[in-house]
Amino acid sequence: xxxxxxxxxxxxxxxxxxxxxxxxxxxxxxxxxxxxxxxxxxxxxxxxxxxxxxxxxxxxxxxxxxxxxxxxxxxxxxxxxxxxxxxxxxxxxxxxxxxxxxxx
Numbered sequence: 001x002x003x004x005x006x007x008x009x010x011x012x013x014x015x016x017x018x019x020x021x022x023x024x025x026x027x028x029x030x031x032x033x034x035x036x037x038x039x040x041x042x043x044x045x046x047x048x049x050x051x052x053x054x055x056x057x058x059x060x061x062x063x064x065x066x067x068x069x070x071x072x073x074x075x076x077x078x079x080x081x082x083x084x085x086x087x088x089x090x091x092x093x094x095x096x097x098x099x100x101x102x103x104x
Contacts, residue, residue: 071077
């Protein structure tokens with residue numbers, strides 16, 4: 001070997017490339033299988049029934065609350081509430097006026 005000779009290192013990565021590709025393919029297949037199992041479980045008749053009942057209950061409650069709000073905001077309930085508030089204010093104002101007059 002002369003002073004200028006540099007050792008040559010030869011790497012063979014072709015086998016490593018196939019091993020990495022095979023590992024990634026196995027991982028992708030495992031992920032697909034896990035995802036498919038999760039979708040199958042979420043879409044089972046029992047799971048769909050649970051979601052359907054919960055959603056129907058929530059939406060029915062929201063519809064009832066919306067109608068009650070409308071009744072008391074724009075419908076006959078609004079007039080009843082307004083009248084009750086008005087009567088209460090008038091009574092309290094009269095009561096305060098009486099107190100002020102009694103003090104004078």
